[in-house]
Amino acid sequence: MTDSTDADSTAPNLNRRRLLQGLAATGIAATAGCLGGGSDEEGDPDEAGERVEVDPEDIVEGGTFQFAISRGSIGNYDQAQSTQADDSTVFSAVYDGLRRTNPSGEYFNWMAQSFEVTDAQEVTFPDDYTEYMAEYEIAGVEEGVATFDLGENNLVIPGGQHPDDQAAVENGELTAGDMMRVLTRNEAGAAVDDGVYGTQVQVTLHEGIEFHNGEECTAGNVVGSYDRLVGSNNQGQQWESLLHARAPNGDDGYEIEMYAVEPDATADVSLQPFWIFPSEHLDIPPNELDPRSGGPVPVGTGPYEVESYEEGRELVLTKTDNYWLEEVGLENKEWWDGPEEFPEGPVIDEINIRFQPENGQRVAALQDGSIDAAYDLPAGDLSTFQQSDQYSEYRVTAKDSTGFLFMQMPLQDNGGDLHNQEVRQAIQQMIPRQSIVDVVEEGWAVPAQTPFPRPAAGPATTSSFEDLQDADWAYPVEPQPDEAESLINDAGVETPVDLVLETNADDSARQDKIELIIGEMDSSGLFSAELQTPADLNPWFLQDLVAENSGDTYAERNATATLGLAAGFDPDGYARAVHHPTSYKGCCNFFHPSGTFEFEDTIDEARFGLEAVQDVSNRQETYEQLWPQITEAVGNTFINFSLEAVVATPAVQGYNAFPDRRNFLNYSIFAPYDGQIAYLDR
């Protein structure tokens, strides 16, 4: 751990801090990139956020889209197993889902002709399910968690342990070899039969949807696809709320019913299977749905199919000749009100995935035109493409993303000052969010004024996101030393308050941001803050953050932890991941056990409350109560939100970025519900 404060170790930090502060003071928001010519003009990331529209009459059909991903190869062709976002970027063009979303987080029925939450009822999980639980032999116990060998396609529904037996496991009365009552997938159907469930979703598929292999996609494919997630690395995510799925009219029918364990306001999104597989792939063992292991290539119902691949070198996707939407017709989608001439599928014939993990190579490849588009580029290069006359024909397109940087503070009363709410509030007031975005991110980020980003705003408020940013409880974008001083005086602590601001050692941009915070804090005279970088992200996470009593040790040292995370289009992801005790000692609530915050129940109510499910305005109102409580308590404070940006060469027309990079090929190339289509004009 780095805890040295000697002159030698602090001098470089001071210099770096002064440089950063100097940049902030002079308002330098952009510098030239390393390979381009650059110019003296400032970049304008706002311009990159402007959407380009396509006139359908201008569309040119055909061509090969050279698209670079920032990895050396596909991590895993088996999407049930893959946990890498870049894999999903590629294969979201191959697999279609039941619903799709636009950049604002609105959902549209896609392969689903209809998708409705048809029932929600008050039920307590797991208590109301105990009579459906069966006894299984415990295979092992570790850290108070029992594991089982349940056989193929079965799993314990997360949280489905009998409360009495779980208590017995935790106090050591039940161990390996003993029997324990749990609710598994095998018993979940019986509970549903008796009407015990929280939410019911009914889905009807469009008829005639075909996989690339010609098989018709029916209810059996949808229900069977969950099996491939059992035992996978994504199991926990898929079954976060899912209880049971069935095909009421048989596998050959088009109707699917999905059930959640509790009333769940996110059920209309979270219950659907992540990926829908053809029948011949349903029984393929994990990781064997990968051509590099001698298995088949992925086959979906998406607009593109896998044409060829060479490990680490190329992956070619070609437009399928039996795309279902062309059969169904846009006019049969309830959301369609666009022009007749709008294509019913993507117009680009081929997507050539280029594997280019090195930033410099991706930039050079964009500049020499050997690729058409790339993402995950450093802020300096984005600014270069945005500003330079040499690249004036290039387009940088960016969207507010679902990634965020936050600072977590321990509340434990252990001799430090951070258990004092006014001290935490004073820290929150001293974060120079705008300078952080301007100097470190060169404008390619958004200062956090709310504890969730713009893409999650839909269910998060009855008003607009802009209104929330102006609320009196919103995070300030500029430091407020007077406000901070007043809070510190109210707290009655001695000044300067010694603080340790920790982050991971393998992220220099993150360290620069903390240096800017420290600069503001120290210059106010209220704090004496120090940056510490104990280790790279994973070791730090394991050794320090999720260690037992980490809250106590951090509180004793007046230490905070700053790290990044990404959630989705739902505000629950932001509130739950970093504030709720269900994330305690996992990811990413390190210091706040159950009972820390009064608003824990409000977080649950906003997602699992029956009223929230029945009417979205109830949900929005609940969140409106929650946000001020979160910003006032300051268990965490958000610093900035990320942007997802893509640079496209002049050959690419109509391309617009998306808040989540996993949709850079499926949304950005063809999303008629949003009038989105891209084409090539060389």
Added chain:
Amino acid sequence: MSLRRFIAQRILVSIPVLLGVSIITFGLVHLAPGDVVDIIIGLDPNATPADRIRLRNELGLDRPIYIQYIDWLTDALQGDFGRVYTMGPDAGDYIASRWPETVLLGLFGWTFALLIAIPTGIYAAVRKGKLGDDVSRFVALFGISIPNFWLGLMLLAIFAVQLNFWSASVPQKPLLSREMLWWLLLPGITIGTAASANLMRIMRTSMVEEMNKEYVTAARAKGLSERTVILKHVLRNSLISVVTVAAFLTAGIVAGSVVVETVFGWPGLGKLFIDAAVAQEINLILAITLFTGVAIVLANLVADILYALLDPRIRDEY
């Protein structure tokens, strides 16, 4: 000693070396905090402690480290290098698909290094103390000092972006096609530059030493031309030390491939090693380390054989 017996003896000596490499690598990877499970679900907000435990048990990471090593070694001896947990194929599949790229890049680097180093080293030795010698030594120092990632990026910026002579992206052509071999010139130069500079310095020093020996004076006294003295007598004897260093530099080229393959997006083992290290994929790290270990051992074996061919007295020392 016969050449065949000499080679067999060298191969036998390399077995404990490779075993030691695998033990050290296995131990070092396990000493690092965390494991592949933390990579898979470490920062997934939806992952529960139960998911972590289930995965760790499923992957066999809950067993004692020596059991894990013995299991790995037993499987590896049968050609099974184990699963790559965060990726699809097994480690062996990756090695099989990626090694030709790395070997080809290494050969390009070697060829470039030898083509530059030997003539320049001879020239510098012959012109010792003169301007040509000074210039070549300065260039060599520059070549050793320059970081290969920077050199690679500069070559891309100049030859691909500014001059448009090369493509910044790997051509999608067969490995041994004309387009691909042409494209490999830039990464080959990048990876071979440091080795070339090192070899040139050794070549020069060795030549200078040999040229001061009595047999050279005798050869000159016999009236042989300077060209014959240098190329027929001095060069052959000087090559022994070059071969020695060249074998050592194989390790440098292998290490350089990690950076150069990443900069140029070349799908070889070096780039794969980065992915494996980041993901803490121990089976893949071990397989690549073992493969490169074998390559380095083979390079040293070739060097030993060349010694024996260049100077038969060496064979008798074993």
